[in-house]
Amino acid sequence: MHQSFATQINSLLAALILLSAFALLAQRKKLAIVHLFAWQGFFLAVSTAVIGFASGEHHLYISSLLTLTMKVILLPYILYSLIIKLKIHREVEEVVNIPTTMLVGIVLVVFSYHLTAPIRDLSSLMTRSTLAVALATVMLGMLMMVTRRHAVTQILGFLEMENGLFFAATSATYGMPMVVELGVALDLLIAAFIFGIFFFHINTTFDTLDVDQMAKLKETD
Amino acid sequence: MTLHSLVIVLLQLVLLLALAPALSGWIKVVKCHAQGRTAPGIMQPYRDIRRLFIKDVVVAENASWLFRFTPYLVFGVTVMIGGIVPLISVDLPLAATADVIALVMLFGIIRFFTALAGMDIGTAFGGMGASREMTISSLAEPAMLMAIFTVSLANSSTSLTQMVSVMTRTEFVIRPSLAFALAAFILIALAETGRVPIDNPATHLELTMIHEAMILEYSGRHLALIEWAGMMKLMLFFALGIATFFPWGIAPAGDNILPMLALGLLIVKLMLGAMIMVLIETGLAKMRIFRIPEYLGSAFLLATLGMIAFFILE
Numbered sequence: 001m002h003q004s005f006a007t008q009i010n011s012l013l014a015a016l017i018l019l020s021a022f023a024l025l026a027q028r029k030k031l032a033i034v035h036l037f038a039w040q041g042f043f044l045a046v047s048t049a050v051i052g053f054a055s056g057e058h059h060l061y062i063s064s065l066l067t068l069t070m071k072v073i074l075l076p077y078i079l080y081s082l083i084i085k086l087k088i089h090r091e092v093e094e095v096v097n098i099p100t101t102m103l104v105g106i107v108l109v110v111f112s113y114h115l116t117a118p119i120r121d122l123s124s125l126m127t128r129s130t131l132a133v134a135l136a137t138v139m140l141g142m143l144m145m146v147t148r149r150h151a152v153t154q155i156l157g158f159l160e161m162e163n164g165l166f167f168a169a170t171s172a173t174y175g176m177p178m179v180v181e182l183g184v185a186l187d188l189l190i191a192a193f194i195f196g197i198f199f200f201h202i203n204t205t206f207d208t209l210d211v212d213q214m215a216k217l218k219e220t221d
Numbered sequence: 222m223t224l225h226s227l228v229i230v231l232l233q234l235v236l237l238l239a240l241a242p243a244l245s246g247w248i249k250v251v252k253c254h255a256q257g258r259t260a261p262g263i264m265q266p267y268r269d270i271r272r273l274f275i276k277d278v279v280v281a282e283n284a285s286w287l288f289r290f291t292p293y294l295v296f297g298v299t300v301m302i303g304g305i306v307p308l309i310s311v312d313l314p315l316a317a318t319a320d321v322i323a324l325v326m327l328f329g330i331i332r333f334f335t336a337l338a339g340m341d342i343g344t345a346f347g348g349m350g351a352s353r354e355m356t357i358s359s360l361a362e363p364a365m366l367m368a369i370f371t372v373s374l375a376n377s378s379t380s381l382t383q384m385v386s387v388m389t390r391t392e393f394v395i396r397p398s399l400a401f402a403l404a405a406f407i408l409i410a411l412a413e414t415g416r417v418p419i420d421n422p423a424t425h426l427e428l429t430m431i432h433e434a435m436i437l438e439y440s441g442r443h444l445a446l447i448e449w450a451g452m453m454k455l456m457l458f459f460a461l462g463i464a465t466f467f468p469w470g471i472a473p474a475g476d477n478i479l480p481m482l483a484l485g486l487l488i489v490k491l492m493l494g495a496m497i498m499v500l501i502e503t504g505l506a507k508m509r510i511f512r513i514p515e516y517l518g519s520a521f522l523l524a525t526l527g528m529i530a531f532f533i534l535e
Contacts, residue, residue: 008395009395011395011397011530011534011535012397012400014397014534015397015400015526015530015534016397018526018530019401019523019526022522022526026519098515098518099514099515099518102518102519102522106522106525106526109526109529109533110529113529113532113533129533129534129535130533133533133534
């Protein structure tokens with residue numbers, strides 16, 4: 001099948017986003033997870049810019065720039081300094097059975113491929129094939145939130161879901177309206193501050209960020 | 222079979238036999254330079270092999286025919302693989318007899334007999350090495366097949382020569398599936414040829430050795446054959462990687478001058494590949510043996526992702 005060069009680049013970036021989603025799923029060290037998240041945001045920003053260039057939708061450049069500042073610089077920086085401040089950067093997370101999680105992840109990718117197949121047949125955009133990857137990224141983020149027990153990694157899973165949604169918007173319809181995108185970016189920023197505060201509270205109350213501890217709220221004799 | 226293809230096959234076999242020790246020597250030289258040591262020289266493997274051929278063979282009293290037979294089988298099968306993997310030209314009559322899946326099986330035969338010979342004498346190390354080798358290969362083989370299937374999908378053939386001709390003839394496109402498959406292939410090739418993150422070919426430390434433990438009882442010309450076959454196996458894995466992922470330059474069938482050009486290109490590619498391998502080997506420490514399943518699991522994941530990427534994105 002012959003594809004234009006921009007589509008090829010975009011496919012490659014989609015593959016890299018998928019790869020970073022799996023790497024996030026497998027990584028145990030917290031700072032490395034933040035780095036991987038920043039890389040994923042970077043691939044997303046470049047992909048958005050490439051789509052913007054190829055389709056002539058110039059507002060995508062602004063989205064790309066927004067992604068770059070928010071997801072590559074600002075959010076990772078906030079999380080990074082939080083992790084350092086809470087002194088949890090040396091902790092190695094106990095993750096149950098990474099190979100099984102990976103296999104579940106592969107099943108999710110195949111599932112989202114089937115789910116988006118009708119849209120791919122209907123759509124005529126150059127990005128129609130990356131929609132499956134976008135949906136898979138959302139699902140892998142969800143899987144990360146389910147399998148991890150640590151508050152920081154759960155938040156990163158949540159942010160990864162947002163990455164996937166953004167990617168889905170650019171590949172399905174060449175991006176959302178600017179107002180919506182600005183709103184989402186602002187929401188994310190505020191969310192970052194709120195979870196920062198929550199991290200501190202959880203940490204001071206339980207001496208750990210392991211959310212399993214929060215099931216023990218009942219007072220015992 | 223025409224005269225031309227016969228010449229090509231013979232040329233390839235001679236190349237493999239002659240160049241494999243030089244490649245090992247080159248790897249050692251580059252590695253020594255990278256680590257700030259004095260290099261033994263690129264000819265050292267030739268001298269080692271000659272010395273081993275001159276030495277007497279010492280065989281344990283309770284060794285069976287299997288122990289004596291294995292070195293010849295290992296050497297013979299490795300040379301046969303050399304007639305299947307296109308090094309300089311796709312004009313290989315032998316290639317019609319075996320596709321990539323059969324190729325993986327041939328490597329499996331080598332491993333099977335080496336493991337049997339390791340256990341034959343009944344020493345503790347032989348058994349330990351055999352058990353470890355089998356554990357690793359049982360995980361590496363599916364991943365290897367998966368990576369190769371991805372490449373076969375992209376070129377719609379499982380025959381190596383066919384894959385090479387399809388890839389060199391069609392226009393270059395960026396294929397994410399092949400990038401994944403290449404990453405998986407590198408991980409697996411390091412495991413299969415017993416290089417650093419999995420096994421250290423330069424050490425005889427009891428606790429860590431895998432491949433060396435199996436051939437610990439061999440001496441003289443038996444050991445020479447096994448070592449030589451090991452060097453050829455390394456070169457064949459390089460050649461396999463080159464043929465499946467960077468085939469540009471391998472001559473098409475029925476050409477008389479291009480194979481010579483391909484030979485020069487092959488040597489350049491091998492030298493570059495060896496340098497990349499040295500970078501990996503110098504940058505990494507040997508892995509704990511219980512982490513190897515995770516390592517090979519990620520290789521399998523990469524290969525599977527490559528296959529999925531082929532269906533989704535291409």
